[in-house]
Amino acid sequence: MKRSSILLKGLLRENPVFVLVLGTCPTLATSTSVISALAMGIAATAVLICSNIAISALRNLIPDKVRIPCYIVVIAGFVTIVQLLMEAYLPSLYEMLGVYLALIVVNCIILGRAEAYANSHTVGESALDGLGMGLGFLLALLCMATIREVFGNGSWAGISIPFLKDHTVPILTQSPGGFLVFGVMIALVIAITNGKAPVKKSFSCEGCPSAAACGKLSPAACEMNGKEAAGHD
Amino acid sequence: MKKEYVRCVAVLTCICLVVAVLLAVTNSFTSPVIAANKEAAVQASLQEVIPGGSFEPVDLPEGSPETVTAFYRETSGKGYVAVLSTVSQYSNGDMGITAAIDSAGAVSAIAITSYFESKDFGRTTYPQNYYGVTKDTVGGVDAFAGATYSSTAFRNALADALAVYETVKGGD
Known part of the structure; x- marks a missing residue:
């Protein structure tokens, strides 16, 4: 995949908030004002880039059995560093974000990208993915915050x-x-993506991080499962 | 198999150690700035609870509760101010409270200097339930249900402040 595509996919086609529907809790909580949305978006982007780089660099060293605890430790470390820096140098923003800053640790976007992308790609590609997904998260937060603050306040x-x-x-x-x-x-x-975005391979059944736990479903099996599910609806 | 377990433990331990070192380095240069920010917030809160006041620190009596971190006397006789720090249930930091106690021994104003448990909710309205309470009536405030740790911690901290006030005033 082209480097520009890795960077740009997070903005719209695979936007983590509006397409992957990840990170809904901080999105709803911090999009009441543009300032808090901007602060949360930047903080999450910083953590996402750093954790993607670290996890990608360590991917060959981390045993499969302890990969999730390792990811959590790395992510929690970066979140705490961001927290300390914000508390020291941006105290008003730190107070504005409150508990949601610490909750970046369990933000599904960050753990999801670590598991689905950084785990199997090079450091450079993972950094670009982190930047793209972070900017997508930031963009989504800013769009929602603009609508909510302008018309609500x-x-x-x-x-x-x-x-x-x-x-x-x-x-x-x-x-x-x-x-x-x-x-x-x-x-x-x-509507903009004509409904095609959600069937992208990278987050479809076979692209799911838990596919291995489901018996490593093949694309054909996934397709069949999808049709069966559609038949039940 | 045994080798694999050893490798898992070793890798996780190494990652934890590296992260701990990074946190220690960050903490070493941010902690003085954070402490200065907190002190500035406390000083601002003194003016918030007794506007236009001039304050001098009072030595805390021996055996004072840990929740009372500092005590100030308003020099023109408007009362005292207690600086409190307590722990709330879901918070990632302490709850900072600054409470003014008038010359009659009643809470006259309260400012929250740090509180991260819920965003904005009740931050200004909840403390008003304690305005006018004294050492004898602080336990009778019916605004807390006892179901949440933070409201209990808030009440206990104020009770500590009023107890210290009695000791400080008695020593004057």
């Missing part, structure tokens, strides 16, 4: 918007509004 990044300030839709800043915007954005991405 009448401001953008804390800057008041004159007309909208008096005509807000407060529910958009609440949890139901978050789910509503999330659903609309997913529908929009499916």
